[in-house]
Amino acid sequence: MKVLIIDDEPNVREGLKKIIPWEAEGFDICGEGIDGQDGLEKIMILNPDLVLIDIRMPGLMGIEVIEEAKKRGFKGKFIITTGYSDFTYAKRAMGLGVEAYILKPIDEDELIEMIEKIKDKILKEKEITQKLDVSETYVIKSLLTHLLLGSSLSIMEQDKYNELKEKNENYQLLLVDIEDKKETVSLIEEQIKDYLEARLAVKTLIVEKYLLIIIQNKEQGYIDEVIDTLQEKLAKRYQITCKMALDTSLIKIQEIGESYTLVKELLDKKFLYPNERLLTSKRIDRYAKESEQSRIINVEHVSEQIYRLLQVGDMIKIKQVLEELKLQLQSESVRKDKVISVFSNILVKTGTKTMEANQEVGKLLPSGEQIIEVIYHCRDVEDVIEYIEEQLRIIVQEFKVSSPENNMKKIIYYIENNYNKELKLELLAELFNYNSAYLGKSFKNYTGQSFNVYIDQLRINRAKELLRHKEMKVYEIAKAVGYKHIDYFHSKFKKYVGISPLEYKKNCEK
Known part of the structure; x- marks a missing residue:
């Protein structure tokens, strides 16, 4: 078991460390807090079983530290040590479930006796909690299996499930996918469990290939803050990206199956949203709102x-x-x-x-x-x-x-390789970063022909080759050289050659 000592006087902290045989009583001193704010931070990080705390300190008072720690889900025990026999403080402390209110100077025997009582209480609670945790975890896992696979619960599981339903508590599901080497996955899973259990009321279990975390009754803002800090620590310590999916809606125990399906679907989208470490429906919906009107992908x-x-x-x-x-x-x-x-x-x-x-x-x-x-x-x-x-x-x-290297030669090269497609001056201007009017003038200066005449002549010359050497119908040749409509091809061919495509073909066969 772990004990944390919080007092703004160094000599008091040192005295509390020495007058109690902590190791013999089954405790390890996990840290010291030098004032209220420092003490609160250490409570949330170290998650001690027992905290000895002074009432009056700079910044946060001892009572305020206890109130805030309990709001954040801390479940450890508190002993208040103080030099002030103020009944108002004592009454407020008892209302917060503080185990003892001891006046300074501290009576060593009185404190040891109180610590032994608290130790017995902690051990009994741990034993009960472990049994409950195993039972509830088993029920929740069975429930997930039942909802996802359609299997039935045993009588014992059904009784426990009904009990949880009657409690009518709110839950949120967090699904974690650890993308790392297999040998470190179990270690990282334990780190995640320990971190979250110290800050949130959670149940954790392995479902399929994921770590599933069931969070009870917490404000969304605080949950987001805890998860964000956890991901930062994992990235810094293990150099990994740990993808998570959170169902932000509050659900009841009987809705866990549907919520699990949702977070699985969210986590499956990690491939498409690599910059989102925490995937939620709201965050994904944001992409749809930021995008222009949806178009069919051609x-x-x-x-x-x-x-x-x-x-x-x-x-x-x-x-x-x-x-x-x-x-x-x-x-x-x-x-x-x-x-x-x-x-x-x-x-x-x-x-x-x-x-x-x-x-x-x-x-x-x-x-x-x-x-x-x-x-x-x-x-x-x-x-x-x-x-x-x-x-x-x-x-x-x-x-x-x-x-070729020259820009205009590149344009000619491009035209000669794409004359059979829909080509417009505006398209070339966009491709080569020109103003279309300027490109039209530059093209004519370089080739001696306007863009449209150049394209037409290129297509007609290619059509003449096909008419001479290929067994193709006229409409097939028109399409092959970039003319969608046969009548338009006929008029262009006659304009540049003087006769129709069919007449040209017959002349070539003579």
Whole structure:
């Protein structure tokens, strides 16, 4: 058992340490408090079984320390030592459940006798508490199993369950997932249990692969503060990120099953929200509110967008596209498998487009199976984005080697590789960071033709090649070179060639 001595006079603290044979009485002196505030902090950190405390001290008075400690869930015993025989203080102390009110100078025999009585009381309470804890923990675990799996309770479990229902106490569920090496998990679990049990009324048990903590009757603000401090300590001591999920609603014992399902679902979203150490419904809902109106994720469109940016070597905009995609997935609060599917498909489709344009460069990307395997084992969505960026940088470097350095030449290179897609001057201006009007003038000065004429001639020349060498129908060729409507293709072809596509094909066959 642990004892804490709180007094603002050093000689009194030293005297209390020496006049009592603490070790023989079964106590270890776990610390000293030099005033009320220091004493309160040590009570909450050290969680002693017994506290000897002076009434009058600078800052917080002894009575105020006792009141605040009990508010925070401290369950240890108090002995007040004081030089003032004030009945008002004594009455207030007894009302707080203080075990004894002893006047200074302290009678050594009287104090030892009181400590022995308190020791017996503490040991009996510990024995009863341990039995109750085992029983209640067993009932709660059985209840969870019953609610989640549909199994029935034994008669003894049902009686205990009914007893807990009658108490009508409020609970909150905290689920902890320790992401660390197996050999340290049990140690960290014990640290978490000890820390929380010293500050909150909790029951802890292992359910499936998680540490489940059931918190009783506490203010939400204080719970948040305790959990936040715990996570800081774990990060500092073990260099780990300990993900937690909290159901902030107050529930009854019969609602624990539903609450457990909720915190499990919240914890499953840790992959998508790596910056949230404590996941709650409110925090996740915030992402939906911060996001713009939800849009359907078009994987084909995103992969096409990334492919175009690859060709111009714009990794900054590629990162922006991936970040925007992440935010959209977060706003929709999708499951891990959906996140993996979306990002895997985008990288695979981008690789396919690259392969079609340049087989040698396309081969540098991993296969679809390899991409899915790597992304599946990523720690979170940030790791996924980092992996995709690494793969795309390889492609960018290859495109830079095979494409010219000059900006206008890069634009021509891009057009020649994408003439069969929907190309507009505004799109190129955005890709290459130009004002569209300025780009139009610069393009004409460089090529001697307007942008639209240049595109039309490029497409028509490619159409002529296909008409000469491919067994394709005219409407298929129109689509292959970037014209959606056959009539528009006909008019453009006749404008630049002087005859219709079909006549041109027949002339070539002669």
